[in-house]
Amino acid sequence: MDAMTTQRPGFLTALNRGLKGRCPACGEGKLFWRYLKVEPACPACQHDLAQYPADDGPAYFTILIVGHVIVAPLLLFPFIWQAPVAVVLASTLLPLTGATLLLLPRIKGAFIGGLYALGVKEKDAALHTVDAAD
Template sequence: MSRHEPPTLIQAMTRGLRGKCPHCNEGALYWRYLKVEPRCQACGHDLAQYPADDGPAYFTILIVGHLLVAPLLFFPIIWQAPTAIMVPATLIPLAGATLALLPRIKGAFIGLLYILRVKERDAHLHTADMAD
């Protein structure tokens, strides 16, 4: 792919999922666990302009809650085992899955915002003026 050819939706989201810049796929997206690099170190793209506020957390909860927790409830061992054993035995892996998924989902979300060209400075377009 040419360096000047814009990525497709799937490419941008996959780049973010892998923690790479959705623009160039070379620079790191994060400088800490969930802290987005202000600018891509490889191409200079402004990564801080994408408002990935609560969206990634909602999608992470949706995935962990519906795809991991809900199926567990169908197994009788969850209900029959002692609470002192089952609570840590389920919460620790679920917390680990949540912490592992959150930066990946946030990266994919930033890739989506990049393709849709949703930027922090456009927030006024999405809020209603309630003063009128």
């Protein structure tokens, strides 16, 4: 399936494909070859996957989601305020770390899918940086 000859998927489709760790163009090839390392090109459609500047965006959204979904509700439980600090840290840091590490590649994939759908590429980000410096 050639990504250049087929119709470009919609924003939500590309986001969903990235969330699943698949190429946002075809949905077939793997997006990552290691934990957070993006494949240079899709093995199925040869789409250039290295051109999307994910940078710090996925980490920001991961922290935002973990903070709102896990940390904020935790503060409502009295044991967080009443238990010794060592107990609270030991019982919360491991699940927070696990949730963060589990979400990060999925959010990075969705972020890349969003960049693909919006047509944002590395060269566009580099041009924008040069324009801002002038």
